[in-house]
Amino acid sequence: MEELELIAFKIISGVGTARSSYIAAIQAAKAGDYDRAEKLIAEGDENFVTGHDAHTSLLTKEAQDGPGSTISLLILHAEDQLMSAEAFKIIAREFIDTHKRIDALEAKLK
Structure with a gap:
């Protein structure tokens, strides 16, 4: 495999894994698990x-x-x-913040 192909696959692998972590972070936030969401964002950032x-x-x-x-x-x-991965991180951060606000508002209603 050529050098450029190896570099391309390294990019694809790293950012693909990051994107998956960002999506999982949104799902964790949706479930109210904000600690897990933050850990997944950090894992995504490393990748x-x-x-x-x-x-x-x-x-x-x-x-x-x-x-x-x-x-x-x-x-x-x-x-x-x-x-795409960079955009998913931005979206994940927004969804996490939105879910936190929703949970806080719902807690006030109870």
Whole structure:
């Protein structure tokens, strides 16, 4: 396997795992388990950093080798997965905050 393919798979693996953790965090918050939700966000962040670091190495390689040296469908997919995971983290944070507010309001009604 070529170096660029390995980097792309490292990005996809890291950020894919991160995205799954962010989705699980939303589900934990929905169930009222905010401690678990925060742990899942932290786990997601660790995996995201792994993918992001691989992405940075890809950018460094392109800077050294010149423009267009790293373009492939696999790299484009990796970029898409990176952005998707980042968006899911933002959404997960919003859902966790929303569920906390809902739970607090429901507690006041009881």
